[in-house]
Amino acid sequence: MFYDHKKIEKDWQKFWEENQTYKTTDKTDKPKFYVLDMFPYPSGAGLHVGHPLGYIASDIYARYKRHEGFNVLHPIGYDSFGLPAEQYAIQTGQHPAVTTEENIARYEQQMRKIGFSFDWSRELRTSDAAYYKWTQWIFIQLFDSWYNKSTDKAEPISELILHFENEGSENLSAVQNDQLNFTAEEWKSASELDQQDILLNYRLAYRAETTVNWCPGLGTVLANDEVKDGKSERGGFPVFQKKMMQWSMRITAYSERLLKGLQNLDWPQPLKDAQEYWIGKSQGAIVTFDVEDSVEKISVFTTRPDTIFGATFIVLAPENPLVENLTIEGQKEEVESYIEQTSKKTERDRMSDVKNVSGAFTGSYALNPFTNQEMPIYISDYVLMGYGTGAVMAVPAHDERDHRFAKKFDLNIVNVIENDNDIQEESFDSKDSVCVNSEFLNGLKYHEAKSLIIAEIEKKNIGHGTTNYRQRDAIFSRQRYWGEPVPIYYKDGMPYSLPVSALPLELPEVEKYLPTEDGDPPLGNAKTFGWDEANQKIVSTDLIDDENVFPLELSTMPGWAGSSWYFLRYMDPNNKEVFTDKNLSDYWGQVDLYIGGSEHATGHLLYSRFWNMFMKDRGYINHEEPFKKLINQGMILGMSALAYRFNYSDTITGKSNVILISKNLINQVNEEPYISEISKMVFKNLPSDKTGSAANSPLVLRSDLFQKIHVDVSLLKGGTDELDTEKFKNWRSEYADAEFILEDGKYICEREVEKMSKSKYNVVNPDDICEEYGADCLRLYEMFLGPLEQSKPWNTQGLSGVYGFLKKFYNLYYNEDVLEISEEEPTKEEYKVLHTLIKKVVADIANFSFNTSVSSFMIAVNELQKLKTNKRKILEALAIVVSPYAPHICEELWRNLGHHTSIEFEKFPEFEEKYLVEDEIQYPVSFNGKMKFKLALPSDLTASQIEEIALKDERILQQLAGNHPKKIIIVPKKIINIVF
Numbered sequence: 001m002f003y004d005h006k007k008i009e010k011d012w013q014k015f016w017e018e019n020q021t022y023k024t025t026d027k028t029d030k031p032k033f034y035v036l037d038m039f040p041y042p043s044g045a046g047l048h049v050g051h052p053l054g055y056i057a058s059d060i061y062a063r064y065k066r067h068e069g070f071n072v073l074h075p076i077g078y079d080s081f082g083l084p085a086e087q088y089a090i091q092t093g094q095h096p097a098v099t100t101e102e103n104i105a106r107y108e109q110q111m112r113k114i115g116f117s118f119d120w121s122r123e124l125r126t127s128d129a130a131y132y133k134w135t136q137w138i139f140i141q142l143f144d145s146w147y148n149k150s151t152d153k154a155e156p157i158s159e160l161i162l163h164f165e166n167e168g169s170e171n172l173s174a175v176q177n178d179q180l181n182f183t184a185e186e187w188k189s190a191s192e193l194d195q196q197d198i199l200l201n202y203r204l205a206y207r208a209e210t211t212v213n214w215c216p217g218l219g220t221v222l223a224n225d226e227v228k229d230g231k232s233e234r235g236g237f238p239v240f241q242k243k244m245m246q247w248s249m250r251i252t253a254y255s256e257r258l259l260k261g262l263q264n265l266d267w268p269q270p271l272k273d274a275q276e277y278w279i280g281k282s283q284g285a286i287v288t289f290d291v292e293d294s295v296e297k298i299s300v301f302t303t304r305p306d307t308i309f310g311a312t313f314i315v316l317a318p319e320n321p322l323v324e325n326l327t328i329e330g331q332k333e334e335v336e337s338y339i340e341q342t343s344k345k346t347e348r349d350r351m352s353d354v355k356n357v358s359g360a361f362t363g364s365y366a367l368n369p370f371t372n373q374e375m376p377i378y379i380s381d382y383v384l385m386g387y388g389t390g391a392v393m394a395v396p397a398h399d400e401r402d403h404r405f406a407k408k409f410d411l412n413i414v415n416v417i418e419n420d421n422d423i424q425e426e427s428f429d430s431k432d433s434v435c436v437n438s439e440f441l442n443g444l445k446y447h448e449a450k451s452l453i454i455a456e457i458e459k460k461n462i463g464h465g466t467t468n469y470r471q472r473d474a475i476f477s478r479q480r481y482w483g484e485p486v487p488i489y490y491k492d493g494m495p496y497s498l499p500v501s502a503l504p505l506e507l508p509e510v511e512k513y514l515p516t517e518d519g520d521p522p523l524g525n526a527k528t529f530g531w532d533e534a535n536q537k538i539v540s541t542d543l544i545d546d547e548n549v550f551p552l553e554l555s556t557m558p559g560w561a562g563s564s565w566y567f568l569r570y571m572d573p574n575n576k577e578v579f580t581d582k583n584l585s586d587y588w589g590q591v592d593l594y595i596g597g598s599e600h601a602t603g604h605l606l607y608s609r610f611w612n613m614f615m616k617d618r619g620y621i622n623h624e625e626p627f628k629k630l631i632n633q634g635m636i637l638g639m640s641a642l643a644y645r646f647n648y649s650d651t652i653t654g655k656s657n658v659i660l661i662s663k664n665l666i667n668q669v670n671e672e673p674y675i676s677e678i679s680k681m682v683f684k685n686l687p688s689d690k691t692g693s694a695a696n697s698p699l700v701l702r703s704d705l706f707q708k709i710h711v712d713v714s715l716l717k718g719g720t721d722e723l724d725t726e727k728f729k730n731w732r733s734e735y736a737d738a739e740f741i742l743e744d745g746k747y748i749c750e751r752e753v754e755k756m757s758k759s760k761y762n763v764v765n766p767d768d769i770c771e772e773y774g775a776d777c778l779r780l781y782e783m784f785l786g787p788l789e790q791s792k793p794w795n796t797q798g799l800s801g802v803y804g805f806l807k808k809f810y811n812l813y814y815n816e817d818v819l820e821i822s823e824e825e826p827t828k829e830e831y832k833v834l835h836t837l838i839k840k841v842v843a844d845i846a847n848f849s850f851n852t853s854v855s856s857f858m859i860a861v862n863e864l865q866k867l868k869t870n871k872r873k874i875l876e877a878l879a880i881v882v883s884p885y886a887p888h889i890c891e892e893l894w895r896n897l898g899h900h901t902s903i904e905f906e907k908f909p910e911f912e913e914k915y916l917v918e919d920e921i922q923y924p925v926s927f928n929g930k931m932k933f934k935l936a937l938p939s940d941l942t943a944s945q946i947e948e949i950a951l952k953d954e955r956i957l958q959q960l961a962g963n964h965p966k967k968i969i970i971v972p973k974k975i976i977n978i979v980f
């Protein structure tokens with residue numbers, strides 16, 4: 001029977017759509033299961049075959065869980081705000097909403113073609129006002145919250161105000177920017193503006209001046225994880241350090257919870273390690289040093305207070321505000337010039353340049369509280385202002401950077417630890433290091449010494465034990481257009497949140513997507529973007545008078561805002577009253593399986609854990625962690641096609657043209673006959689009287705004069721390495737007259753495995769594969785390529801093998817063109833094949849080992865074909881087992897078997913061990929150690945039963961030839977050994 005994948009797939013996609021097969025209901029007594037994909041950013045390029053890899057895996061899992069009787073939530077949506085649509089808008093004037101809409105339509109069409117079992121009715125888009133209304137609402141909740149360290153959770157700002165009214169800042173343990181001290185009276189008598197200023201110090205969404213990664217090329221600030229090697233991740237524009245007023249999110253309040261929570265997550269270890277490293281917890285102490293002849297004190301953060309006896313100087317970050325007061329007159333020039341010099345370096349440069357230490361002496365001295373020695377105070381850019389206190393006590397005998405610095409400036413080096421190899425490592429205490437030269441620490445090991453010295457520091461009242469985190473608060477503003485407006489207006493320069501009733505604060509129309517002439521973000525171009533406080537509405541920008549009508553925030557939210565909570569919205573996507581009904585977030589709870597790329601390790605996955613924890617603290621949801629199990633799918637790599645191109649300009653016509661030489665000839669370009677062939681091409685326009693000299697002209701070609709260029713893989717003939725030269729000429733105008741040096745009449749391309757990307761022309765479009773081989777084939781093939789987590793190259797040629805399998809599978813149900821199904825009881829052998837498969841597939845799915853299932857399908861179908869199976873009991877079960885992987889063909893077969901409902905909710909066949917048990921064993925029978933023949937016996941016999949039968953067996957009696965056996969050794973299911 002002809003396997004008409006096109007018709008079958010179209011019919012079933014239509015059926016699923018019309019019957020809303022995958023629409024998930026919340027009203028069921030089935031247990032829930034939530035399978036989520038990281039939602040895509042709908043780019044203009046559409047999907048390539050690398051994108052669906054994770055979606056296919058999650059779809060198989062979701063379908064399997066439905067067969068297992070779960071109520072499965074498997075939604076999809078779009079992360080549809082972001083830079084590329086806006087860059088495109090700047091270039092073309094096209095509104096980003098328009099291109100976004102077009103891109104989404106294309107994505108949806110492509111995804112539907114692959115037959116995903118998404119509940120499309122829950123589709124969401126972060127750029128929809130109905131969605132970002134709730135992103136803005138969450139922002140307001142964050143603005144209206146502070147972090148109470150005593151209860152270890154976020155609480156409403158109203159409770160903080162109550163505390164201030166009763167006790168001032170006394171007895172308050174909060175996460176804050178600056179330590180503030182005031183009484184209840186002072187609070188009450190403070191002006192409204194001052195009170196707001198104080199509150200901003202505690203809010204979880206706050207505004208402060210921060211050093212940011214400013215990217216002039218993109219006109220915006222970028223988060224640390226959006227910067228790679230000093231350039232923007234998107235677009236590769238240079239990034240500089242700049243101080244700006246920015247919205248920030250106090251994620252650092254959650255550092256400890258983010259760290260601890262990792263322990264209970266079923267996530268890949270490298271991902272957990274990345275988060276742990278990013279959070280960067282260090283335990284140590286803050287120690288305060290007196291400064292000679294000054295009222296100033298210097299606090300340092302150290303992880304090694306046990307080395308304080310060896311601290312011989314102090315180093316401040318150049319930006320440390322103490323520098324000004326501590327620099328003596330005579331050193332001012334040197335210090336200022338050094339500050340000027342380092343201000344040009346980024347933090348990253350400062351950290352990475354460990355070899356070249358530099359600095360300047362302030363002229364002041366601190367006192368070591370334990371040795372009473374003078375410690376000269378220096379500034380140096382290896383000390384960062386944003387970490388710890390922006391000052392270090394330098395221990396040159398035990399810290400590498402301090403050591404280099406001491407050498408350069410000829411400072412004292414005092415050894416206080418013996419055997420200090422691996423001194424910075426956590427495993428340090430297992431080494432033999434002991435303290436020396438340090439009074440009461442002598443002979444102690446690291447941990448003992450550390451606790452003892454911290455106790456001593458606390459006793460002396462010069463510091464305390466503390467924990468530091470490398471993680472910083474997350475910057476939350478973008479000076480861009482295509483993002484969520486921040487629901488904030490300014491009164492006397494102080495930010496106030498809009499009332500929730502004013503949400504959504506819709507993204508206004510602007511004429512230009514570029515910053516204004518005054519350097520304001522693009523929203524500064526909006527004509528209607530003022531807040532009328534009394535009438536509670538958005539009015540014309542011209543009406544802003546700072547009395548009744550106030551300016552709104554002009555920056556927008558970063559890309560990660562919408563993606564930090566979308567998994568909650570899927571639970572109740574159309575709710576207009578709340579972001580998600582609490583009963584529903586209780587029912588769906590955590591995402592049970594989350595699949596996506598490893599590039600989101602420290603961005604999205606930290607931000608969304610943070611928001612989720614916050615939402616829990618404020619009582620909106622009940623679970624602390626959003627994603628229970630997470631898998632990072634590997635990448636599908638492209639097989640780039642490369643050609644060797646030689647550019648030349650015709651000496652007579654002046655026209656430039658190209659010659660392409662086939663792959664295996666590249667090292668022979670200067671040999672005959674190729675050199676003559678190329679000469680002829682290059683000099684073909686010379687007047688005829690000169691052709692003779694042209695042929696003898698000294699054209700010398702080296703292979704390196706040929707450039708390797710990417711050619712589009714769609715220009716290759718039928719998935720081979722041969723270039724279709726006609727298609728190549730039509731590909732681009734500059735190649736219209738291209739000439740070729742062929743081998744065996746063909747142009748052969750070089751192939752290289754690279755990341756699949758539009759710029760490398762190695763992108764394979766899933767639409768083409770679905771057209772030619774079908775979605776089921778694509779799905780099976782993507783899984784078949786290798787383990788899900790690994791990266792693997794795409795090879796279109798491999799598809800035909802899987803396609804062949806599908807044809808064979810389909811035809812198992814047919815005899816020629818007739819569907820032929822027998823109602824007879826299957827044979828033991830048939831059952832064995834089926835149950836071997838069930839066992840394997842169940843185990844594979846549990847282990848996310850989808851590639852091995854595909855090979856098991858192939859084996860099973862081959863064996864059933866050999867057995868000429870046509871029994872209903874086998875074929876029905878087989879269709880269900882294969883259906884999560886190849887749903888269209890299985891739906892078709894299921895219907896052909898006489899069913900009228902979707903196969904999707906059929907119970908997954910249960911594995912039964914009994915079918916795998918061998919019922920007959922071939923016993924090797926040995927006489928005095930020599931094997932003579934095999935004896936077939938039922939498998940469930942005991943040793944004595946076997947002996948009884950054996951001693952009556954004709955062939956055995958013959959071997960014994962009348963002798964009485966001395967000994968019979970029987971191992972049931974294994975051997976019979978007779979000694980006589």
Ligand code: ANZ
Binds near residue numbers: 317384389398423468
């Ligand atoms: C004395 C000492 C002795 C240190 C020793 C280390 C080794 P982590 O583990 O990353 O937290 N430090 C503190 N603040 C700094 C800043 N703003 N910029 C640069 N370095 C800073 O590192 C903490 C250690 O880094 C601290 O412990 C401090 O040097 C330095 F044998 O103090 B240590």
